[in-house]
Amino acid sequence: MHPDNSSFDDSRRLLAEVALAAGTGKALRIRGGNSKPFPGRVVDGIDMNTCTHRGIVSYDPTELVVTARAGTSVAELDALLAENGQMLPWEPPSFDGKATVGGMVATGLSGPRRPYAGATRDFVLGCRVITGEAKHLRFGGEVMKNVAGYDVSRLVVGSFGCLGLVTEVSMKVLPKPRATRSLLLELPAADIPKRLRAWRDAGLPVTGASHLDSWLHVRVEGGNGLVANAMREIGGEDLEPAFWDELRDQQLPFFADRRPLWRISVPQTAPLTPLPGSVLLDWGGAQRWLKSDAPAAVIRADAEQLGGHATLFSQRADAEPFHPMPEAMLRLHQRIKRQLDPRGIFNPARMYAAL
Template sequence: MRREFDSMDDSARLIAQVQRAIAQHTPLRIRGSDSKRFLGRDVQGEELDTRSHRGIVAYDPTELVITARAGTPLVELNTVLDDTDQMLPCEPPLFDGNGTAGGAVASGLSGPRRPWAGSMRDFVLGCRVITGDGDHLRFGGQVMKNVAGYDMSRLLAGSFGSLGVLTEVSLKVLPKPRERRTFALTLGADDAMRELSAWRKAALPVSGACYLDGKLHVRLEGGSGSVKSAVERIGGDEIDCAFWDALRDHQLPFFADTRPLWRLSLPNATPLMPLPGDVLTDWAGAQRWLKSEAPAAEIRRLAHAAGGHATCFTPSPEREPFQPLAAPLLRYQRQLKRRLDPNGVLNPGRLYADL
C-alpha cells in the first residue's frame, strides 16, 4: 500500500540558484551533508546546498520502490525501509551518519554486499535533475522496464554532481533476508581466497567477504535452511553482524591509520599481490583498501597491471583522487560535460582538473 510522508519541496530555490549561476557564469559547489567532501577535488564556487529539499515523496512496499528528495538523510530512508523489513541492497555508506540520498547516488558508492547484490547504479530507477541549462527534468521511472531515459539516470550515478543537480531519486529496494549471520575464520590469505572460490562454486549464500588481520570475515544471508547448511560447511566463530556496518562506514581500526587511504578496484578473482602498505581485502578480493605512503604513480601502476584502477580517499595536491582517464575516455567525458553542462557551472573540476 502506498504511504504518505511529510516532505519539504525546495526545488524552486535550487532551480533559481542554478539559473542565476548560469547567467552570471558563477561556478557552483553542489553539496548535501558534505559527508563525502573528502572524495574528489575541491570545488571553488558558490555553495548550492540541497539539504532543505528533503523527504520521502512516495513509497509502496508492494512495488519495491522508494522515491526521495535529494536532501533526505539516508538514516531516515533506512528507518522507513526497516519498518517494512526492506532495504537498499547495495548498502550505500553513511560515513559520519549524515549522508543523503542525493549524495549516495551522486557518489555511486556501495557497501560490502555490492558483488552479490549489485552497485548503487543498478538500483537507480529514475531521477529528477536540474541540468546545466537550468531545466528541471525527469528521467526514468519507477519500474525497471521503463527503458526510456533510464540510461541517463544511471549516468548520473557516480558523476559527483558534475553533470546535473539531483533533486529526486527513485530506488529499487528488496526484502531483508530472513536470516543473517557472520563468522570469522582464522586462515592464511591464500587459503581464504581459495575457500571463497570454492564457496562461490558451491553457491553458498555469501553476501559479504572481508579478509583482515589474518581472519576471513563472512556474512551469510538467506533462508534459514540455506544459511544453516552454509554454517555447517564453513565453520568459524560467530561475531556481531555490526562488523559490516563498521566496514561500510570506515569505522574499523584499520581506517584510523593516518596514512593515505587508497581503494583498488580489481577484476573478480584477482590473485593476491604484494602492495606497499597495509591491506584490507573486501568484496571477496575485488576491492582492496590500502593504507600507504607510496607514490600515487606506483599504486596506480600496480592497480593497472592487475586490470583495475585506484582511487585515493585522501586526496592532496600531489595525489589526484581518481584514476586518470585514457585519452579516448577523457574525450568522451569532455563531450558529455559540454553537452549536459555547457556553461561549466556544476561542480567544475570535482572529478578531473580539465573538466
C-alpha cells in the same frame, strides 16, 4: 505512502540558484550532508546546499519501489525500508547519518554486499535532474520496464555532481533476508580465492567477505535452512554483525591510520599481489583498501598491473584523486558534460581538471 511532515520540496530555490549561476557563469559546489569530501578535487565555487530538499515522495512496499528527494538522509530511508522488512540491496554508506540520497547517487559508493547484490546504478530506476540550463528534467521511471531516458539516470550515478543537480531518485528495493549470520575464520589471504570458489560452487549464500590481519570475515544471508547449512560448511567463530556497518562506514580501526587511504578496484580474479602498505580486502578481494605513503605513481602502477585502478580517498598534494582516463574516454566525458552542463557550473574539476 505520501510525504510526511518532515518533507519539503525546495526545488524552486534550487532552480533559482542554478539559473543565477548559469546567467553569471559562477560555479556551484553542490553539498548535501558533506559526509564524503573525498574522493575528489577541491571545488572552487558557491556552496549549494541540497539538505532542505528532502523527504520521501512515494513508497509502495508491494511494488518494491521508493522515490526520495536528494536531501533525504540514507539513514532515514534505511529506517523506513526496515519497518517494512526491506532494504537498499547495495548497502550504501550512512557515515554517522550524514549521508544523503543525492550524495549516495552522486558518488555511487556501495557497501560489502555490492558483488553479491549489485551496485547503486543497478537499482536506480529514474531521477529528476536540474541541468546547467536551469531545466528540471525527469529521466527514467518508477518501474524497470520503463526505459525512457534510463541511460541518463545511470550516467549521473558516480558522476560526483559534475553533470547536474540530482533532486529526486526512484529506486528498486528488495526484501531483507530472513536470516543473517556472520562468521570469523583465521585464514591466510592467499587461501581466500580457493575458499570462496568452493563456497560459491556449493551454493552457499555468502553476501560479505572481508579479510584483515589474517582473519576472514564472512556473512551469509537467506532462508533459515540455507544459513544454518552454510554455517556448518564454513565453520569458524561468531562475528558481531556490526562489523559490516563499521566496514561500510569506514569506522574500523584500520581506517584510523593517519596514512592516505586508497581504494584499489580490481577484477574478482586478480591475484593477491602485495601492495605497498596496510591492506583490508573487501568484496572477496575485488576492493582493496590501502593505507600507504607510497608515491601515487607506484600505487597506480600496481593497480594497473592487477587490471584495475586506484582512487585516493584522502587529500594529498602530489596526487590526483581519480585514476587518469585514456584520452578518448576523457573526450567522451567532456562531450557528455557539455550536453548537460554547457556552462560548466556544476562541481567543475571535482573529478578531473579537464571536466
